[in-house]
Amino acid sequence: MSWVYLIMAGLFEVGFAVALKQSEGLSKLWPSLMFVFLGGCSFFLLTRAMASIPLGTAYAIWTGIGAVGTVLVGILWFGDPAGGLRLLFLALLLCSLVGLKLVS
Helix, strand or coil: CHHHHHHHHHHHHHHHHHHHHHCCCCCCHHHHHHHHHHHHHHHHHHHHHCCCCCHHHHHHHHHHHHHHHHHHHHHHHHCCCCCHHHHHHHHHHHHHHHHHHHHC
């Protein structure tokens, strides 16, 4: 169950990053409230996951899911650049996350 918590925490991290962008420097009320709510959910689930997943592994995978997810959201919804090298390094990050799961 801890891995489910960790994956959900990473997805909430993507959500709070997007809400932070939408809040325009925390100047818009509803996106700012969503940022706080999603951040709280993410940290709560990360805490639950760390009950049985080693600290370094849990934190690395949590930030990795957040990074990969946020880059993908940026490309798909915000028009961020999707150059070949950027996608290559994104794939390498994803491979690293899978590797951490396999050795844990």
